Every structure is written in structure tokens, then in C-alpha cells.
Amino acid sequence: MVFDSIKVKKLKMNNNNNNNNNNNKIGAVLVQGAGIAGVQAALDLANSGFKVYLIERSAAIGGMMAQLDKTFPTGDCATCIVSPKLVECARNLNIEILTLSELDRIEGDPGRFTVTVKKSPRYVDEKICNACGDCTTVCPVEISDRFNRGLGTRKAIAKQYVQAVPNLPSILKLGHSPCKTTCPANINVQGYIQLIKKKEYIKAVNLIRERNPLSAICGRVCTHPCETACTRGQVDAPVAIRQLKRFASDKEMEMVESGQLTLPAEKTPPPEARKIAVVGAGPSGLTVAQDLADRGYAVIVYEARPAAGGMLRWGIPEYRLPEKVLDYEIELIRRKGVTFVFNCQVGKDITIDKLRADHAAVFIGMGLQKGSILNVEGENLNGVVQGLDFLRAVKEGTADIKDRVFVIGGGNVAIDVALSAKRLGAKDVQMACLESWEEMPANEEEKKQALEEGITVHTSWGPKRIKGSEGMVNGIELKKCTAVFDEQKRFNPTYNENETKDFKTAMVILAIGSRSDPSFFGTAAFLPVNQRGNIIVDQYGLTEKDGVFAGGDIVTGPATVIEAVAAGKRAAESIDRYVRKEDPRTARFENTIAPVAEELLPSLAEVEKRPRAQTPELPLEQRINNFAEVEEAFSEEDALAETERCLNCALCSECRECVAACEKNAINHAREVQMIELEVGAVILTPGFEEFPAAKKGEFGFGRYDNVITNVQFERMLSAAGPFEGHIVRPAGGGEAKRIAFIQCVGSRDSNCGNDYCSSVCCMATIKQALVAREHLEGLEATIFYMDIRAHGKDFDQYYERARGETSIHFVRSMPSRIVQVPDTRNLRVRFVNENRKFEEQEFDLVVLATGIEPKTSVTERVSRLGIELNGFGFCATNRLLPLTTSRPGVFVAGAFQEPKDIPETVTQASGAASMAMELLADSRNTLVTKKTYPNERDITDEEPRIGVFVCHCGINIASVVDVTQVVDSIKSQEGVVFAKDSMFTCSDTSLSEIKEKIREYRLNRIVVASCTPRTHEPLFRETLREAGLNPYLFELANIRDQCSWVHSLNPKEATKKAIELVRMSIARAHSLAPLGGESLEINQTGLVIGGGMSGMTAALSLADQGFKINLVECADRLGGNLLNLYSTLEKDDIPAFTAGLIQRVENHPNINVYRETELARVAGHIGNFLVTLSRNEERIEVSCGALIVATGAKPAGTSEFLYGKSQQVLTQGELEKQLHEKTFSTGGGNVVMIQCVGSRNPERPYCSRLCCSRAVKNALSIKEKDPDAQVFILYRDVRTYGFRETYYKKAREAGVVFIRYHQDSPPKISDAHGLVITVDSPDFPESLEMEADRVVLSTGIIPGEDNKVIADMLKVPLNADGFYVEAHLKLRPVDFASEGIFLCGLAHSPKFVDENISQARAAAARAATVLSKTYLDVGAQVSHVNQNKCISCMTCLKVCPYGAPLVNRDQKAEIIGAKCMGCGICAAECPARAIQLSHFETGQFCMMLDNLLAAGNSS
């Protein structure tokens, strides 16, 4: 169930109510991390009476497993097996999924925690969105896809992966891009660039105009600080942002010119509109005018000159900004209802007081009118002109020009002046400026143009004096400027007065800045000004005078257009608030602008260099004597290419294409982080892991060489749903990757990177990847470089052997020292030491690094802040005897965060952790769970089918391809159809209500919806039927989206025809739908545990502590099993004390009934109601129970090899351990030789016993501890000290224990001719080794119990080839049997360690609790039934059913037990008498669809 914040609040209230009568414990659990562990724990808890909050950091649940392609060793598709679990999780009424959430705080005590969850926005409404994907389609932003580990791209708004649960997109946003934050007006640069990329030019311009009405203008004259900040600049050159803005704006103008686009209609402000006066029609004034007009004000702009534009019109020459462009944008503003009053100089023609009095507010944006002066000799000579005056004269056509012109100044105005002078006919134009060329404030473009057009620029020179005669200028003397700025970076030029040069000139134009002209105000004292004469305003543009605002150059001094626009934006907002009497300070747009954290900016290393598009310019020869525009717009091709250079620094560009595309209005870009408080009784941490950052191992070149990838990337590559769709190709250099090297232990078993532990899963994962890859690509050769192959799990070694048997998979026992890329082919040369102890290099197409498992950095920080101890590697600290308990009571842990582990162990631990929570909160079980109630079901037995059909448009998802109206028309007259209609979104709340309404109105008794897939939507519609009082099975869904409109979008006609047929088929089937009701089975809430070893006792105790009565059956005369022969763990936990405690607790537990010396005689019944007959001596005891746990254990294997039993000096590891414990062991003064894999991992006993390596290490360390001089040798095949046990392997080597490897085909030999002598051939030594041994210790492994077969037959559960029990599913149901209600744990499942058995026993208990916690069990309605009259008792069904659901009843006929039937229908299809039908998938129902289709096909 998807999180709903309103509900949470209600729940909190519920909690309070319930707590009063509930021991103060809260029957809710928070599970943090929704990988497979979190999902499993949540399901177990929710299914046994607890409320669960499942919180997940990313946007979808599923974790790492959803990223995997296949799973080992079964080769199951990971998606196939995990998806149903995720969906189940999402549907569970008692699991609330909080995605994008993190655990922030835990307060309170076990049983009563208050936790705070920080939930980041998804920006997509979870209740409204129907995952149609339109937003993703329109999103222009392609960013590196983290889910695919950067191998592919995703859109900024997208589902995390195609099958994501919850099935919703989310927006990736990281603050705002540098271009946007740097732009004074905060224009959404990234946004409009993305829109241009999509050729949405008008949308792009509109987006610009939201922040800047002068789009076309700024596209020409802006100083573009955005480009300076552009991240791309760090790679090659910044994106040509200004030019792109111009490109889009020009496109708009072109369209207007060509008539494709009409100008917006002229508006007039409403009569009641408040009046605003704007003084000055420059950039800031125009901006204010537009914004306020947009907000419904009547704006009057008072302008001193005869036209609007201010400095844009009078200060920028035509060749840079054509008047046409200026007029165009001013016209757009005018059309918004702005009135211009020209030739009206405030101060002269009208006073400010008057303006203030007549208007609700006044904005002053008159700019700077006076040029700055030099204060040098000769400044007043005739021929000395102000640059601005000159430019205005040029515009007015009144400019006077001389042959020689000297321009003072280094800014844009100076260059504009110089170039204008040139165009007017000046023969020699020279410039002087104080700054050096680099420091010159003019734009690079302008400077470049000045040079091009032959302007001589004297940089670092200032005017000393202007020379003249007769009042006329005739020359200028310059002096050397030694520094422009002082140490404080203030403008404070210093000169070398002695270094001068003289020039002849007839005209000196000063372009050194401008200043305000106080005289313009009329009353200078009206507004306070600063020492430079600029008006003083606060940060919102308000002057000290009430209702008078100011902005632009008049406030800032000379500045840029964009700064003036920004000031206008701010002022407009302030004026609006002022008039509406709102606080000007809160929720300002400016405050929402936050930069992207630097570390989150795109990684530049991977960015390929691409040149910036070149600006086309008017050829030099065409610029002479005219003012034609010099710079031209980009070609469309160049512009589009340029947009591709944008790196999307902020991920989402906020172009809002998605908002526009979403027909359900589900998207809102302005959502904020929520802090949610939840009351829970316990917390389970299942945050998972992240892979080791492979770039840290520089020698392998990850990050530098594109063809070196990680194993996670390789998984994504293999995945058919991944970025490469399962094709094994090289990310760089092209071509298939036929030669692949896999390098193991990257970031594992490596003290250099601090990871001394083994990641446990990589060996198997690599073997799997090699085997799977081979299926994907014929002729693929895989080479696996490894240290030890650790295939220690159930059926793993057999898988390894399979891979070893493949000629195309090579195992090389070596750790490569480095990888070098071959430059031209981009192949990779791997250097390693080969089996002959020689260096060798091999070339590969692709290298896959088996990166190890690390705790997530983000998690470790947070978890330690929650007061939970971590171990030295950053994993959660636990104890081997309390593997699921963290240092904080009430907080439990499971999965890879506890220790690296594979999926089944993770799932096991998750269930185990759930049982810990169940024990803690046993009294509060069922206090917070919700059960929905429905109206009584209408009895339709005697009704003719009355079918209602609803055909969905799914926005445009269906309707854009399939003619929905035609579909509705063509099925209206179908037999039985009494109502048919199309709807925009059938799954929307309104449509669902409509369905309910129509059911009542038309007395519909069958509903057909034609929309998307039943896999996601059938539950929703069925629910609707139930709410309307119809049985949910009276519903049928025709999939005309996923399997029609989406896959035939190029063929609308055929798609429509197909849709019609699909709907007709569904209608045909609907006729035969019948209401189905499952049965309710009473549950016997007693459990029975078979086996009184550690696992059995642990499982029994867990259930007993939860309040269930448990029968514990043990065949021996005492409890304890194998535990009685164990003395310590590798970590030195005291096993005998633990065992004694366990036995004592079991024996004294009031809920546990122990049967010693008792065996199983007979088992009958099914889940909820087993009848078990026990036999104790001659006595028969009948016990009934609801669930069974098999914990029958296994036993140490014996041997007759290596003189065992013949020589006193040869003993097993078990015997050695006992002697060490009893201190009776002596090395005899000589060597102790341990031999591993005795009788194991060979054709007779192909599995690995998992424990022996660690046990040998443990005993070797014990010997060394007692006698450091003792010589201990361990002869091994692979050392399989996985997980943290690896550190002890290291310790043993450090302590001097000698490990000698041998091959399976040349095992060690023993002789006792002259004392015991062991001979061994090791591939690591050139010659045979011979060693005298005083003690030989054999690791003989574990074998299954002999009576497994008997018990398995009784329970009708399977055994594997090795004789261990087979669970329901190796990966995801590791402690269940396929037969419901029977569970498995301990060594009976496979050999494993104490801590693993504890987890598994608890897991079995949790799974059993999901049964025992219920008083009734609803058995599925979609089950098979036997027609007793037709059954001929052939018993075929008994033979084909994989679940043992059919049985022979008293009438000697077959009968199917609903509780056991899973609804596959194999029996129904097999029954030779056709006596069996699977409800809801009856033969007739299939035939009706077929007949309808084929009849239609032959006649339509």
C-alpha cells in the first residue's frame, strides 16, 4: 500500500487509543530499507498481525535484487521471482510503503518508539498518477541512470525501473543548475535549453519570458554570467547559452513574421485595476510593467524620450541590437495592457509626488543619464564627447564624425562607440583603457570584433590630458597605467606619469561609465541617494518612501541588462505584495534558488569533449558603412547540437513539459520535504549494501577505461530489460564482447582498502554471470581470475562444477596486478601470474570487476547517529549467538548490512528479524491491523448476464492509437452488454465511482474494463466491484494498452481492430464468470517442531515466546543435538553455556511440551490442521497442530580414508575440538596436518559442507594459541572462510599456520610405514611435499540424517540429490516447503553455522507465525474442484499436482484440498475424465474466448 500521510495521522490517534489497554507496546514495526530483506520482513510481520511501515530511500522498492538479471544457482530470472513479492507488499493493507524516505530519529524505548522519517518529495502525486508514462516521454532531460549504474540514461522524470513498485515515476532534482543560480534573473536556463532540444521553441521562449521579458534582446546583448558558471566550461567550453536564447527567440519572431504565430491579443486592464506608475521604459521599467500588467494592474510607463527601450534603444548600436527586435519585444509588453506616456520627463513634466498620489505605487527605473567624466586637462575642449551621447546621436542620425577618433574606455560601450564611429566613416579609430586586454570589461565577442574591424586598442593606458588648440581637440596624451585595482580589488588606478605617448586625434569620445542625473527628480531630496547619486533601496526594491520602488542602474550604478531585469522582477513582486498588503519578505522566489551541491554535479571525467557551436557572423566586408546586424543566429542544426552539450547539472530542468503532458495533473514541482513521526514498537534495519567503489583500485582502470565495468553493471548489461537489452557489447569501441575477464575480490579480502572480509557472494555471482553470458553470446569465452572459489551454499558447488565443465569458462587462480588499455582497439590487457608462477598478459574485450559488498556510507552515518554500534568495517555489529540483535534494544537487523550474504540468507534473516519483533510485541499483535469491510454481496445466481463495459483512453496512451469511440460502438450491441462507455482514466477515483454507480443503476452483474494490464490493475477494479456489492470475480480486464496500443502505435487501424477483438473476447468470457468465494479454514494455533537440536529449540522458543503452544519432538533422550559436540565459535562464544541456557529455557517454558525419545509415525491433514501421530516406545500419541517445522538436523560424516580408525594419531576436526576443549590434546611435539574436503566435493558427495574451513582455522588457531611453536599445516582445495570469518583466516596465516593447496585429482596421500607421513602435490610448489605428521586431522563434513527419507515421505516433501530437504524456492522461500504450513530450518536444510541456524530457525518461526497468528485462514477462491460424479478415481491428479493438493476421499474419489491448491490448473488440464475445473479459468471460459475470437476473425 502506498503511503498516505493523512492516514498516518489517523493512525497515530489509533495508536494512542490502543496503547491504553495494551501493555504500552505498539503493534507496529518500522522496516528501514525495502530491498528483498525489508520486503520479506514487512510481509511476514503484516501477515502475522502487525502494522508495518516500510521505508525506502529510493523511489521504488526491490533494492539490489531488482537490478539483477538471473539468480544462482537456479538461473531464475530475478525480476520474475521478486516482482510478485513487491506487488504483494504494495497491496498489503497493513504495509505502508514510504519511498524516498529515510529514518531520521528513533526515540523512546523498545515496544514504544517514536521514529521520525524524512520523506523527500516525489513531485508526482502517488494517488493520482496512473503510470501512463507520458511525462517520461516528453521529458527532454536524459541523465545517467544510477539504476543501470551509468550504463544507460534515464529521463529526469521516470520510473526507477520498468517494473517499479510503487508503479510511479519520480523526478530527480538536486537544487538548481549553476547557470540558473548565477543568472541575476534566475532564468531557468537548463529548462529552456532542454526545450530547444525538443524543438519546443515557443515553449522555450515562454519559459525565458517567465523570468525575463527581453528574451530576444538578451539573446543578443546579455553579458551571460551563466556561461561563465556553466559546468561544461570545465570540460571544453561553456554551452552557448546566449546564442541559444537568441535562436529560440528568433524562431518565435520568424513564426510571427511568417504568420505561423499570431501576436497575443491586446489586453486592457480591467476597469477596477489599481494603477501603477513606472518611470523610465528601460529594461527594469519594462520588466516591472509586464509583470504587473500580467497580475492585472493598470501600468502607465512615463518615458522622457519619444520611444521605449531606454539604454537598449539609445545606448546599444543597431548592428548589435536591431531596432526591429527591440520594438518586437516592447510590443509584446505593450499588448499586455501597458500604457506608455512618451516625452514625459518626470521632474520636469510631472512630479514624483503627483505620480505617487495618482497611483497605488511608483517604480523608478530611469537609469543613468549622464556620462562619467575624466577630470583631466582638456576635457571641455570641443570634440570631446560622451559616448552615450554619441551613440544616441548615431541612432538619431545626428552624429558628427571625424577622420580620427580616440575612444577612452574598455567596456562594451567603448567598443560600441569605436565600431559605430568606424561605421560612420572614421578612418582611424583607436581606443585606450586602463585595463590589460584580459582585464577589459567588454565581452569577449565585442573585443574580438574590435580587433577584426581594425580598432587599435591601447591597453593599460590612461588619458593624461586631452590636447587641443582653439578649443578644438587635436590630440591626446596617454600615461601608462600600472594597476587598475588595489589590493582590496577596488577600482583605484595607479599610473606611471613618466611613461606617456601622444596621439593625434580630432575627436575624443569618453565611454568610461555613466552616473545618475539628480536633476531628473525635480526635487533631489525626494529620495535619499548614496554618495554616487544612486537611489537607496532595500533588498526588495523599496525606497524609504512608502509606495515608491526603484531598480536598475539608478540603484546599482552602471550594470547589465539582465541585472536590471532582475531588479524589475524583484520590484514587481514587491509592488504587488505592497499593494495587496502582504509581507514582502516571505516565500520570495529568489529564496527558492539553491545550488546543486558540488559533489552532486555531473562527473566530468566521463564527458566526451565536443566543440561549442560557432556563431555565424556577417562577413567583415559587409560591415563597412552600415549598421546591419553582425552576429547571426545559429542554424537549427547547430542549435540542436549545442543543446546536447548541456550536462543537466540539476538533473530535472524544471521545463515543466511533464506538468503540461500529465493529463491527470499529478505533477507538482513545488513539493517540500516532509518530516513524519511514527509510533512503532520495533525497528528492523535492512538497508542493504552498496558495491565497493571500483575506481579505488586504480590498477584495474575502472573509470578510466570504459570497457572495465563492475559486476553490477554487467548484471544490467545481461538484463533483457536493461540498457543493452541483454546484448553483451563493449561500452566503448563497439562490437560484441567475446572475451571477458572476470576479476574477483575487488574490494574484498583486501586490507589495502580496509576490507579484510570476504563479500561471500561474488564467486557465485561471477560463475552465474559467466554461464548466463555464454547463453547470450555464442562463442563467448570467460576467464575468471580468483583467489578461492567460495561456493559454500546449498547446491552451489554443483553449479561451480558445471561451470568448470564448460570449455568456454576458464578459471585462473591468480589476482591480476594491473590492466592496461590497448589504445586503438580499446581492448584490455590483463597482467597476472599464471599457474606456472610466471607473469603473463592476456587480452580481453571486456573486464568485469567483481566488486565487493560494502555498507552504504549514507547508512552507516545515519545508523551510528541512531545509537547503534557498527563493527570495524561499518557493518552493523552483532554477535554470532545473537545475529539479528543490534546494540540498541528493540532495533533488529537483517541482510547484507549485518554481514555480506546472498539472497536466501538475506531473506532468512529478514524473516528471523521479523520473529524478533514478533516476540517483543507479541501482546500487541492484531491491535493495529486494518481489515476492510464491504457491503453484502448481491446474489446474482438467477440473473442473466448484464455486462457493463468501460473502455479507457488512458489519457492518450490508448486513445492516440486505438479509436476508443469505435471500440465502444462496436461492442455496444454485443449480447449481454447493457452499458458501454469510454472514460479518460478508468482507474481514477471519479471513474471508479462511476462504475459503482452504473452497477447500481443498470443492475450490472459483470464488469469488463478495457485498459491496461490485469497484473497491476485487476485488484483495484475487483475492489471496486466489492465496494459495489458484487463478487470480485465478476470482473474481466482486456489489455488494450500494454499489449495493444503501446506495441502497435504505428498501426492505429489494426490496433483498433485488435482492441475490439480483445474487448469482445473479454465480454464473451464475462458471460461465464461466476462469483467465487474462498473457504475459511479454522486454524489450530499450536505448532509442532520436529527435532530438538539448536534450530528446533530456537524455533520452538521463538513461537512459544509469541504465545503459541508448541510441541517439540526429539528422537534422542536429551535435547541439544549437534550443539552438544560444539564448544566455541570462531569468535570464541561459549557454546556449552549457550546450549545449557537454551535447553533450560525450553524445558521450563510453559508453552512448550517436549517429547523426548519420540518419533514421527504419521502425518495427515493440511495447513491449519495437521494431525500428527507420534510414537514413543510402544506408545502412540496424537497431536494436532496448525503448522509444522522440520528441524531434524544432520550429522557429522564418518570416513575410512587417511587411516582414520586405524591410527590413533588420525582424528576428525570434531574429535580435535573436543580434545582441545577438554585440554587432552597434544601435538605430540610434531606437525599437525589438517586435511580438508575429506569425502566432500567429489562425485560421491558433490556438495561443500561449508563449515569445515572455518572449523579448521578455529582449531588451528586454538593449537597455536596454546603452543605458538606448534607446526600446523592445512591442506585445502579452496579456503571458504566467507564473510567476516575471512579475518580469522588472515589471523591464522599471521599466526604461522601453513596453508597448502591441493587439487581434487591429486589428493594428499598418507603412509604409516615410518611414522605418519603425508605427501601432497600442490600446484603452488614445483615439487611434491612430504611431511611427517604427529597428528592428522580430517575435515569430514556433514551428511544428512538417515531418517530424512522417512520423514519426507510422511510429510510429502522432497529431498535433494544430496539427501537434504528441498525448500519451496531456493531464493525467496528458503524456509518454506512447497506444501503450505510446513517449514524448514537448520542442518536439515543444508550445512551451516550456528548463527545461520539461529537466523533460519527464527525465520521458520516467523513463517509459522504467519499461519498460527490467525484464527481463520482464507483459502483462495481460484482453486481446482473435482466433480465427484465424473471422477473415475484414476488418480491422475494426485500424480501431476506439484503441491500434493488432491487426495482420495472416503468415496474413493479424488478431492482437492483448497488449502493446498495454488491454482495452477495442471490437474484440470490433465484429468482424462474432465472431472476437474479450475475456478475462474474453466475450460468453457477459455473456449468462449477462443470461439469468440475465431468467429470474429472469420466474419468481421
Add this chain to the structure above:
Amino acid sequence: MDNRPLKIYLFFCSNSFDTDTARRYCAAREGEELKAISLPCSGKVDLLYLIKAFETGADGVMVITCKQDACRYLEGNLRAARRVEAVDSLLEEIGLGRGRIKVIKPKEEVDVEQIIREVDNFRAKISGLACSNSQ
């Protein structure tokens, strides 16, 4: 041969022999174990009854039917006769020999005397045979 009393079962059709007579007849035979079992029709006699009788130690079995063609149930008496024949042959296979089972079919509708006579004869014959040791 031991001194065990003779054990004989008398299955009779209640239409041709009445229960009282039968009981009295049996009671009068001291030192013998005579059991009379009334049947609505001799056709009701099952192979299984007959063979069980021997299994439980009978030395002889008589089945008293109706007169020929007088069976109230049309063919019950004929059926009984077939079964007796089958058991007789089975007794031979078993090794007890033929003659330990007999059908008594009255000549007249109710001919108690003939029946008693025939029963007496059969008893005598049986006591002369080796005792059944099937017990």
C-alpha cells in the same frame, strides 16, 4: 477325533419351515450344537454365510428351501441350490470333501415332516464323517 459336539447350521426359508418348529427341533437335540437361522427366502443365503459357517467350525450346513416353483421370490430357491452346489465343490477343493452341505427341498408346500426327516438323515451322515477341523 475329539469329543466336540456336532455343529450343524440350519438355514431355512421361513416360508417352508417355521421358526418355532425349528427351535424346538434344535433344542431337542442335546449334545449337539444345532443352529437354525431363519431367512425370508432361501435365495438370501449368501456364499459368504455358507463358507463362514464352515470357517467358524460347522460340520455341516443345511439349507431348507421352498418347493420347486413355489418360491415366493420366483427363483430364490434355485439360486440357493446353485450356491450350495458351489460351496460343496469349494469344500472339496478345500479338502473337507463333498456332502457336508445339502439343500433340503420339500416336495409339498409345507411338509415339516419330510424336512425333519431329511435333517435327521443329514445329521446322521455328518456325524459319520470326519469332524470338520477347519476351526
Add this chain to the structure above:
Amino acid sequence: MNAHAFEPLIVGFFCHYCAYASADLAGSMRLQYPPNIRIIRTPCTGRLEVDFYLRAFENGADGVLVAGCLEGGCHFIEGNLVAKRRVNQTRDLLAEIGIEKERLRMVNISAAMGRPLADIITDMIKTVRELGPNPLKSTSGNKKEQKDFVQI
């Protein structure tokens, strides 16, 4: 294109857990394949009766595509193996009857195999197109019916 060109009609029987899911995935991925297939959902391919296949052919289907989970990956343990046996049995029977066995095909698909599924469907349609219409349609004289399979 020839207005009378033969457009095959393929009936698909897809299992809910894998094949149907991958058909949905193909949709999500917007993969395109010819519209000649009509997919019928079944909880498991193990539910499918030999009769269904025959019925489809008898009534004029040109091909039947049965798609189940990967072998070993059946949600119902071995339903797909049972289905495979039944499909093979039916193929033999079709051969006996005189219908090309290629018209009936079973494939194993995982829920993540959107692209391969689209390829398989395309290939199946191609195969059947090459085989021509269901022979029943040409023998029973109702040539008229072929007009109904008109391509745009």
C-alpha cells in the same frame, strides 16, 4: 500492399507470471511487433489443455503461441514442463492430421524479456505467414473469409 495479402491470426496463451508480464514489459518499453496476435492469459501454461490448441486450429487460427516461464522458473514449479509435453504431443498430432506443426510453438520467457518476446512474436508471425493460411481455410471452400485478414 496487396489488399488480399494473407495476414495470419495467432492465438497466444501466456502465463500470468512470466510471459504475460513480459508482454506487458514489451508494452512499457514501447517495442513494436505486428498486431496479428491475440493474447489469452492463463494462470500457468500447465492449465492449457490439448483441446484448446486443437480448437483454435479447428476454428481457423493460423498459429498458436504458448509462452510460459523459463524452465526451472515456473511459478507453479513444473507447470511449464507439463505444458511443454502437451504442446509436443499436440504438435505430433497436428502432423498426423496434416497441419504443419510449426503453427504451434511453445517458448519460455522470463518477465524481464520484453525485447526477446517481441522478437519471438514477430518471428512466429513471420513463420506462419510463410506457411500460409490455416489449411482448413483453403480446403473448406470459404475463400471469402480470407478477405477478412486485410492489411491496411
Add this chain to the structure above:
Amino acid sequence: MIVAERKTIPELIEILKGQKKVLVLGCGTCVTVCLAGGEREVSIISSALRIASRLAGFSLQIEELTIERQCDNVFIEKAAEAIERNDAVLSLGCGAGVQAIAERYPAKPVYAGLNTAFLGILEERAVWTEKCVACGACVLHEYGGICPITRCAKHMLNGPCGGSREDRCEVLPDRPCAWQLIYQRLKGIGQLDRLKQIKPPKNWNASIHGGLRVIVREDHRI
């Protein structure tokens, strides 16, 4: 149990050529259990025949029916109307069933749709093996319950033949040697002595070689 298997469709088409309306009649007993003639097979064969006949140029009209047992008139009666309606009957019963119907309807052609194969049992899923040839004089007790007449390819009463290899029959290497089984079985029940006796030649009169076999149970005849 009687074990039978379907005739091939071409064979059946050949048999049915010239008929128009045919009743395909199943039998709900042995042949249903051995997956040859039950309701499902009736449906499958009918469908196949319809298709095949159309392809062969004559469209059979087929009616489908399965009755409890074809070898008894009581049940055959339930098919009476259907039989009347059709030109011919294709019986999916065993040979006895086919003949029972034929005897009951002298005027109606009745064809066998199955080949009745043997008396056997289901050995594993969908595998039936012959266990009895109905020789009329059973010797199973001599051989530990394993019939050498049926299961030894050479029908040897004094075996083994000496040709078996690794427990496999010399003639049919995929089948176990019956004599190996007999030996193991007798060993298991402690009756290996039985093998020391030489068995005299068998009288095959009780078998089919003595002519039509009739069993009369006089005691049940009325």
C-alpha cells in the same frame, strides 16, 4: 487394468472414410485411466478428426459422448439415442467395448478407435507396462509375484536365459531382466529354494491357444 492406445489419425480417417455423421464414444473406465479413451481423449480425437477430415476433403460431423462403461448394455443404453442419430460409431473403448456395442446395434457400423494392448499397470507417470498375458493358468506364486511369461522376453519358466547384461533384458535392453527381478524378489522373501525346482512345460490350453475362452459361474447364473 486394460491398457490401450489411440490409433493414428490417418488410420482413423481411412476407417471413417465415407461416413458423414460419426459418434465418437468414450469409455469411462480402464481406457480413461490409461489416457486413451476418456472424455478428454474423445474431445481431442474428435477435434483432430474434424480437422483431418476437412483437410481430406470430407467433413465429418462428429458427436462426442463418453459413457461409464462400453462393455455393458446398461451403460450402452445411455448412448442409444446418440448412436441412432449417427451413421457410425467410433468406439474409444477396449476391444470388448467395441464388440459389445456392435452386438447391441447390429445395423450400425462400429469401429475401434483404439488398439487394445495389454493388461498392465501404470509404472510411472504416463508409462504403462504389461504385467499379465491372461494365460489362464497363473504361475506368479512360483516366481515371487513376477510373471516370467509376461515380463521375460523369452517367456522362460526356468530362467534366466544367460543373456542379460547388467540387469537388463537381452532382447529389450531398456527393460529390466525379469529373471533378475524374480531372483531379487525371491531372495527378499526368503524363497530362493523355489528356483531349485525345475518347472515342467506349461499347459497353454487355458490360454488363447485352447480356443475361445468362456468362464461360467454356475452359482451366479440365475
